[in-house]
Amino acid sequence: MNKIEHIGIAVSNMEQSAKLFELLLGKPAYKEEIVESEQVNTLFYELGESKIELLKSFNADGTISKFIEKKGEGFHHIAIAVDNIVFEIERLQAAGFQVLNPIPKKGADNKLICFLHPKSTGGILVELCQEIN
Secondary structure: OOEEEEEEEEEEOOOHHHHHHHHHOOOOEEEEEEEEHEEEEEEEEEEEEEEEEEEEEEOOOOHHHHHHHHHHEEEEEEEEEOOOHHHHHHHHHOOOOOEOOOOOOEEEOOOOEEOOOOHOOOOOOOOEEEEEE
16 A cells, blocks of 8 residues: 555535645646546545546436435545555455455556455444556
């Protein structure tokens, strides 16, 4: 585990949230991307060595839409950069963590990703990210 790669924030209005974060951080997003597998539009802001990712569902049945219905907008997940996602998945499963997708999938920002269930991580959704070479 290398560093906090990004903090994911669920939003219902991307345009309004983008204006807020541009004002807050003093700079625009560096990247916008659609992630079909997660049914989300994303905006990324660099903040030192880490990033902030805004997530908006483009589908009413999407994970982010359901999250916002249940908990409202705000903190969604913390992502941790790793060098070898397969090794980390196996290590964490052996340690008793519940992995939501044991086979990594392509995520935003040129990453392979997997998620750990909040029930096994003290209530926090944790995403593991490995740069795709």
